[in-house]
Amino acid sequence: MSLIIHKAGILDTIQHFGVKGLQSKGVRPGGVMDQFSASIANALVGNKLNEDLLEIHFPACEIIFTKSCLISIVGAHFSAKLNEKYLPLNRPILIPTNGKLQFVAPKSGRIVYLAIQGGLLGQGRLIKNSEIAFKKKPKLNTSSLHIFPWSADVHWQKYSPEIHVIQGREWERLNEESQRQFCCKPFKLSHHADRMGYRLQHQPFHTRTKEEIISSAVNFGTIQLLPNGQTIVLMADHQTTGGYPRIAHVISADLPKLAQKSPGDEIIFHLTDQETAEKEWVAQQKHIRQIQNISQLKLNEFFQKNSNQL
Amino acid sequence: MNAENLKSYEIYALGDSAITIEFGKYINPETNDLVISRFNQFQENPIKGVLDLIPSYHSLTLCYDLNVVAKQKSGLHSLIDQVKSRLEEPIELHTHSTQLHEVPVVYGGKNGSDLCRVSQEKGIDLQEIIRLHAEPTYRVYMLGFIPGFAYLGELNSKLTMPRKSAPQPMVPGSIGIAGLQTGIYPSFSPGGWNIIGHTDYPLLENGIPILQAGDRVKFIPLNQL
Numbered sequence: 001m002s003l004i005i006h007k008a009g010i011l012d013t014i015q016h017f018g019v020k021g022l023q024s025k026g027v028r029p030g031g032v033m034d035q036f037s038a039s040i041a042n043a044l045v046g047n048k049l050n051e052d053l054l055e056i057h058f059p060a061c062e063i064i065f066t067k068s069c070l071i072s073i074v075g076a077h078f079s080a081k082l083n084e085k086y087l088p089l090n091r092p093i094l095i096p097t098n099g100k101l102q103f104v105a106p107k108s109g110r111i112v113y114l115a116i117q118g119g120l121l122g123q124g125r126l127i128k129n130s131e132i133a134f135k136k137k138p139k140l141n142t143s144s145l146h147i148f149p150w151s152a153d154v155h156w157q158k159y160s161p162e163i164h165v166i167q168g169r170e171w172e173r174l175n176e177e178s179q180r181q182f183c184c185k186p187f188k189l190s191h192h193a194d195r196m197g198y199r200l201q202h203q204p205f206h207t208r209t210k211e212e213i214i215s216s217a218v219n220f221g222t223i224q225l226l227p228n229g230q231t232i233v234l235m236a237d238h239q240t241t242g243g244y245p246r247i248a249h250v251i252s253a254d255l256p257k258l259a260q261k262s263p264g265d266e267i268i269f270h271l272t273d274q275e276t277a278e279k280e281w282v283a284q285q286k287h288i289r290q291i292q293n294i295s296q297l298k299l300n301e302f303f304q305k306n307s308n309q310l
Numbered sequence: 311m312n313a314e315n316l317k318s319y320e321i322y323a324l325g326d327s328a329i330t331i332e333f334g335k336y337i338n339p340e341t342n343d344l345v346i347s348r349f350n351q352f353q354e355n356p357i358k359g360v361l362d363l364i365p366s367y368h369s370l371t372l373c374y375d376l377n378v379v380a381k382q383k384s385g386l387h388s389l390i391d392q393v394k395s396r397l398e399e400p401i402e403l404h405t406h407s408t409q410l411h412e413v414p415v416v417y418g419g420k421n422g423s424d425l426c427r428v429s430q431e432k433g434i435d436l437q438e439i440i441r442l443h444a445e446p447t448y449r450v451y452m453l454g455f456i457p458g459f460a461y462l463g464e465l466n467s468k469l470t471m472p473r474k475s476a477p478q479p480m481v482p483g484s485i486g487i488a489g490l491q492t493g494i495y496p497s498f499s500p501g502g503w504n505i506i507g508h509t510d511y512p513l514l515e516n517g518i519p520i521l522q523a524g525d526r527v528k529f530i531p532l533n534q535l
Binding site: 168 | 323325326330337364368371373376381386455457461470472473476489491502519
């Protein structure tokens with residue numbers, strides 16, 4: 001009742017949706033980098049939206065399913081293949097027993113999510129030969145691949161360079177010229193980009209004061225100004241507190257889009273406000289819940305019809 | 311020491327999913343006592359939608375569920391109103407614990423590689439830097455950054471150094487200084503503080519931090535330079 005990591009990837013993990021309530025001890029919340037794709041992946045297989053699932057970077061792991069199960073693949077396009085047949089993104093897929101899943105070429109995006117109906121047990125890094133147990137025993141038994149005819153609308157994943165931000169506590173420290181540059185100039189994502197933070201490439205920013213600030217809380221999406229004038233956006237595995245000036249914060253609704261950027265990709269920041277950030281978030285969540293509701297209906301319908309054959 | 315008006319505070323947004331209440335502008339024990347007391351208050355009687363609390367030297371951050379907050383009639387303003395009315399409630403001040411940690415330190419050398427640079431930049435000889443760093447009994451103002459990292463204050467202002475221009479890899483037990491703060495890295499991590507020494511003092515027990523906010527720390531120099 002499991003899947004087996006046939007070959008390890010560079011950074012593949014079983015991810016949750018963030019541990020809450022321990023930051024006062026310095027324990028970071030962690031969790032998925034792209035909450036939108038991860039939630040859609042769960043919705044497509046009928047899971048609760050924040051079920052644990054696989055987060056996969058490229059080069060990715062190879063997986064063997066020892067038992068047939070219902071999966072979905074959402075996020076980056078890594079050319080997923082099951083036993084030599086290409087699999088589409090954003091659809092429920094029935095995997096036959098002993099199916100072997102590979103990701104053969106990165107086409108777009110940076111992180112892909114693999115959700116399995118019922119969820120997975122365990123936590124942390126996926127290493128070669130590790131065996132990951134299903135939380136629930138799948139009732140399915142099929143010897144052939146089945147790709148469902150419907151797919152989720154993921155237009156929120158639009159790969160545009162625009163990322164919206166809210167001013168940070170230390171925004172005013174940037175001099176006027178740097179504030180202007182920050183707001184409209186395109187930056188590139190540097191190669192120093194991981195689950196802790198994404199560093200940006202740009203001309204150094206200049207500040208009105210070099211005064212040190214007192215360390216205080218930071219957040220997923222906080223953009224810190226380093227003393228050399230460079231910036232870093234804190235990502236899912238960010239520290240709980242920091243002492244670099246917080247010039248801005250990426251809005252929650254745009255974090256998934258940012259997470260999917262690869263080194264060299266362009267980013268353009270636009271200032272927005274709390275009200276817009278709330279609206280964007282609410283709209284995105286509504287979209288996810290709609291997909292969840294429709295998926296659930298369609299899955300029920302399908303399994304009722306085909307209960308004899310599965 | 312800078313006296314602060316303990317009744318005044320400021321609330322600012324930390325992105326769209328957290329707010330920070332700043333109780334003062336400086337590092338001092340009274341402000342930090344207030345932070346710890348308010349942290350306990352919000353911890354014991356949570357506000358709906360608040361998922362996490364992050365106390366610091368002079369501020370308390372509330373991380374909230376944007377789904378819950380955005381649904382309220384006036385969004386974030388509703389949450390801020392609730393926070394303000396909580397802050398009106400009188401509170402008994404947390405007074406710091408009497409727990410004293412004596413932390414042995416080897417200054418300089420391979421695991422204190424920034425000591426010489428600090429000495430040059432400050433124009434203070436090595437022995438004097440050690441004396442100034444080990445002289446005070448520090449207070450643990452907060453835990454943060456990574457599990458078990460204790461922020462200690464207040465450092466002698468003669469030793470004030472900027473953070474490094476970019477974070478560098480740190481080994482467990484590294485003792486750093488930055489601004490008016492000193493601290494000990496409990497595990498491997500990137501860090502931007504100037505490393506002047508190293509300790510073997512245990513900082514984590516089964517992943518749980520040993521130093522607690524409000525505890526006191528005294529550094530005991532093990533070597534002469």
